[in-house]
Amino acid sequence: MYRRAAAAVAVVLVGLVVGCARQAEPQPVPSRVPGPAEAYLEAALGVTSDDAAAGALHMEEAVAACMAEQGFEYVPDTSGYHYVDAAAIDPPPGSRxxxxxxxxxxxxxPEEMRAESTPGVNPNDAILGAMSPEELEAYQQALWGDAVGADPDAGGEVDLAGCFGAAREQVWGDREEDPVRLALEEEITRVDAEAAxxxxxxxxxxxxxxxxxxxxxHPGYGTSPDAEEAAWDRWTAFNDAIAxxxxxxQEGPDGLILGQAGLADDxxxxxxADWDCRAETRYDDVWQEARDRLQQxxxxxxRAELDAWVETFS
Structure with missing residues (x-):
């Protein structure tokens, strides 16, 4: 079943790097059992918290090396990365x-899933602060490439380039250009959105x-994903209004933004109600049976192509 939170891994990694810091939208960790096609994604791309932490450090070091080659100083800093381990969350996502x-x-x-960075001293702040506007522009261009100044709300995707994009590719691989992965993910999406x-x-x-x-x-919802999508739309509208x-x-006495508590209660x-009705009607079981058959x-x-693809990641 479609879930806005659905992903191939149960670890969330949010990078807040100098020059392009951004608070990630809260995303629940997936709890459903993966289908036959999704199992291949997990086998190839799944990472643990330790993997993600090591990858973040390697990526920062690769960024620093790349920037040094272009004549700039960049200090590796992983303090802005946040890791969420699904196994540590209680009650678990997906439960009633x-x-x-x-x-x-x-x-x-829950506290464990909040991707909030703790204010602190970024070792690169002093470097940036000593630059002229022209030097800063060149530095940011080297770090982010064409992603500098891009507006993610203007439509289309913002592709990381520059040293950060090169470092991500070096550490995690050029997965966006992987035809086997793209075809697999497209089929999973097709099954979820059209076939099932x-x-x-x-x-x-x-x-x-x-x-x-x-x-x-709660009338007016045709499917379970419709209910979740409506909740997401209300949350997005709430944040858009604040923007x-x-x-x-403004925060209230409870530390939440005024109106957020009521929105959370709703x-x-x-x-x-969605959970109870899915349990009562066996909605998830029926969906999973259809999804598994279609993915299979x-x-x-x-199979031969997928097995060979997974082997390249072992």
């Missing part, structure tokens, strides 16, 4: 208890789920 407390994990998150939802058994289960949700006081008018971002009520068809047709 998590839904009751945190909904889908948008307006509220139109399966007869899934359609019948969705009808039962929708009726259950109406009885629980347009920073005065709306999300938790919706997510809990792809795996069977490309």
């Amino acid at each position: 208890e998590f839904a009751e407390l945190y909904g889908y994990g948008f307006a509220a998150l 939802p139109t399966d007869a058994a899934v359609s019948a289960a969705a009808g039962r789920w929708s009726a259950c949700m109406s009885d629980a006081g 347009a008018d920073p005065a709306l971002g 999300e938790a009520a919706l997510a809990t 068809e792809y795996v069977d047709a490309h």
